[in-house]
Amino acid sequence: MAVTFPLGFTASGATAGIKPSGKPDLCLIARDGGTDGGATGCAMVFTANAVTGAPVIVGKKRRAAVLAGTLATPRAVLINAGNSNAATGQQGVADAEACCAATASLLGCGPDGVVPSSTGVIGRPLPVGKIIAALPGLAASLGRGEAADAAAAAAIMTTDTVPKSARAEYRETVGGVSRTIRIGAIAKGSGMIAPRLESAFAPPAASATMLAFVTTDAPIASMDLQRATETACSGSFDRVNVDNHPSCSDTVIVLASGAAGGTPIVHGTEAYERFTGALRTMCEDLARQIIVDGEGATRIFKIAIRGASSDEAARKMCAEVVSSPLVKCAIHGRDPNWGRIVTAAGNAGVWFDTSEASLTIGGVEVYRAGVPVTEALTDPRLKTAMAGKEVPLELVVGRGPGAWWMLGCDLSKEYVVINAEYTT
Amino acid sequence: MAVTFPLGFTASGATAGIKPSGKPDLCLIARDGGTDGGATGCAMVFTANAVTGAPVIVGKKRRAAVLAGTLATPRAVLINAGNSNAATGQQGVADAEACCAATASLLGCGPDGVVPSSTGVIGRPLPVGKIIAALPGLAASLGRGEAADAAAAAAIMTTDTVPKSARAEYRETVGGVSRTIRIGAIAKGSGMIAPRLESAFAPPAASATMLAFVTTDAPIASMDLQRATETACSGSFDRVNVDNHPSCSDTVIVLASGAAGGTPIVHGTEAYERFTGALRTMCEDLARQIIVDGEGATRIFKIAIRGASSDEAARKMCAEVVSSPLVKCAIHGRDPNWGRIVTAAGNAGVWFDTSEASLTIGGVEVYRAGVPVTEALTDPRLKTAMAGKEVPLELVVGRGPGAWWMLGCDLSKEYVVINAEYTT
Structure with a gap:
């Protein structure tokens, strides 16, 4: 009921x-x-x-x-x-x-x-x-x-x-x-x-x-x-x-x-x-x-950001990550192209020091203190995380008290089909 | 050269x-x-x-x-x-x-x-x-x-x-x-x-x-x-x-x-x-x-906004229109779903009085002073405009001095294919 x-x-x-x-x-x-x-x-x-x-x-x-x-x-x-x-x-x-x-x-x-x-x-x-x-x-x-x-x-x-x-x-x-x-x-x-x-x-x-x-x-x-x-x-x-x-x-x-x-x-x-x-x-x-049930969605992802200067700063960064077509396509393709996630956060109009920034996907750290963790790309846990129904992304952007999270969905060809022909 | x-x-x-x-x-x-x-x-x-x-x-x-x-x-x-x-x-x-x-x-x-x-x-x-x-x-x-x-x-x-x-x-x-x-x-x-x-x-x-x-x-x-x-x-x-x-x-x-x-x-x-x-x-x-040459693009569109309170206000509205996946899919589908254009402009964080707002697509006024121009939807010029290589959209949002324009491209299934498999 x-x-x-x-x-x-x-x-x-x-x-x-x-x-x-x-x-x-x-x-x-x-x-x-x-x-x-x-x-x-x-x-x-x-x-x-x-x-x-x-x-x-x-x-x-x-x-x-x-x-x-x-x-x-x-x-x-x-x-x-x-x-x-x-x-x-x-x-x-x-x-x-x-x-x-x-x-x-x-x-x-x-x-x-x-x-x-x-x-x-x-x-x-x-x-x-x-x-x-x-x-x-x-x-x-x-x-x-x-x-x-x-x-x-x-x-x-x-x-x-x-x-x-x-x-x-x-x-x-x-x-x-x-x-x-x-x-x-x-x-x-x-x-x-x-x-x-x-x-x-x-x-x-x-x-x-x-x-x-x-x-x-x-x-x-x-x-x-x-x-x-x-x-x-x-x-x-x-x-x-x-x-x-x-x-x-x-x-x-x-x-x-x-x-x-x-x-x-x-x-x-x-x-x-x-x-x-x-x-x-x-x-x-x-x-x-x-x-x-997002239009055309096959899988979702959760971006959690912490260490920002304020919750509002973290919210703005989360909003850029969940709305980036490039991030959404990478999730769709199960592609750990994490540079898209970090640069999306960078578009929020909120400055952060990349040397303090780290990104974890499904528990696997792919970016640590501003540099790539190259061996992560061959970690089998990364492949498993990218294939899950909900991909967990955790981005630390500094040592501030601000944190937020948001949920996004992947961008599939079906989204285009649904929305190219909605009224006609 | x-x-x-x-x-x-x-x-x-x-x-x-x-x-x-x-x-x-x-x-x-x-x-x-x-x-x-x-x-x-x-x-x-x-x-x-x-x-x-x-x-x-x-x-x-x-x-x-x-x-x-x-x-x-x-x-x-x-x-x-x-x-x-x-x-x-x-x-x-x-x-x-x-x-x-x-x-x-x-x-x-x-x-x-x-x-x-x-x-x-x-x-x-x-x-x-x-x-x-x-x-x-x-x-x-x-x-x-x-x-x-x-x-x-x-x-x-x-x-x-x-x-x-x-x-x-x-x-x-x-x-x-x-x-x-x-x-x-x-x-x-x-x-x-x-x-x-x-x-x-x-x-x-x-x-x-x-x-x-x-x-x-x-x-x-x-x-x-x-x-x-x-x-x-x-x-x-x-x-x-x-x-x-x-x-x-x-x-x-x-x-x-x-x-x-x-x-x-x-x-x-x-x-x-x-x-x-x-x-x-x-x-x-x-x-x-x-x-x-935008990834997957088959056609482009130009949004021109005038009557805003400032050029910057008009720029923000243009940015919302060119970035909306719903507008981009409508352009791809040659679908004159103009409500998506007007509401995208409404997401810029800039207030405007819809009773002063009008939208023209390829010279055909589809929305006038806040109300739909129903007969426009059967105007053959609208269909021709929506099928063009560059779709011209003109939105008037009031009587202010601010104006801007931007160019966007359609969102096709090919964009998803290109970006779901870029690094892998």
């Missing part, structure tokens, strides 16, 4: 005819009505791209109102695949709002109680008529359990080859009262994946079309949930990169029902740390599912 | 056995001795990568000494292909200096009179013995004319499918005296191409392994030549991007013999503007040869 694993949620999927393939393309995730408002939070993070889809514009408006306390926590998320409703101007915003209003009237909440999300081709008018026609059936089929979750996960896929979902559960005792906290999620993402999700509180930090919708029965208010969600995204979705082209539609939305009961989870407590940790671990699982 | 088109230069190429293929891999370009020092300038620009090849380290040392007036203008450039002598530590620097010293003794100049340059696989010791053994033959075959220039151009190729050269010539009258100024060049570059060449005067501005070696018989001192060269590179090599991985070895070296005679060309004069313009135009020709 996924989004209906936590108490207080239902989900459904339907075929509205947006995708030319005739596959499912409309998904609804809804929180049950009637729960205590103080424990039912909602958090959202979106792409940092300057060009954003209409649903992102609407979502940011909802978020601002929720955090300002002028809007009750939204009840539902309506997601369509096959059309991103992006680069569609004011009409796109009006279209997204029309779909939300129609959904809200079926659920019995205000029109602002539904958050929209869209993925698919850019720059095409949203087929509002098809969506609104499919909504009554979608709402009527809302349910709990494996089948509902599977229908929801399938309806948000685009070039994904597999549906993506995850869940987490833990028990805790707070104020003498024991409770079980459940978290569930569905996600999509395969191409246009390089999330740099912005923050509601700070300038953009780290963007793709990746979408993730998370539910939890934890009792937590929106402000605390927003903070926990941003921490979780920084440690998960922001660390994967398929093709270095942040999307205009990247979205993570978390809804909390509060149905687990007990004292609300607030920032600064052990309960908050436990919840944020569980959320981050589950999001990392989803992020890994996304990179493994 | 190319590097021996200007008066006062000889060139040669040889096979030292560095390349496993047994193709030519060693090149020498030499300025005749005995010319007036004040008119024989030398300029160099190098990669902005934090990881630089040993020849770049040596070259920067020569440049600093030349600009400080403590070193006479270098007499020659020794270039090898097949091994970049990068990530090779202090031994690499010693190896580069040993090759320079051996060349200098053959040419009859001091060891600092030769500048080294290398391209090829990273992280392998330079085969100094092979190079030094080949030097007497290389020096003995120095000559002028088509055959010498062709031998030089062939010896610096790596994955290039064609040798690259250019020349320019103009007449001018300065101080009542007429003269002919000639400029010639050879270049290489096909992969690891995204030049951001640093400046001797300012922080890094814009970098690949692209190498270009330029000769001119203009009388111009090093400081003025350095300034002219940086202006020319910013308008040429820095505007092409094959795979967004700036190399550790990018190098442009310009040698002036002064053999055209007359008053030296100095900054702030019409003669300087004329010379810089001719140099830039010739470098743009070479840059275009490089992008057309």
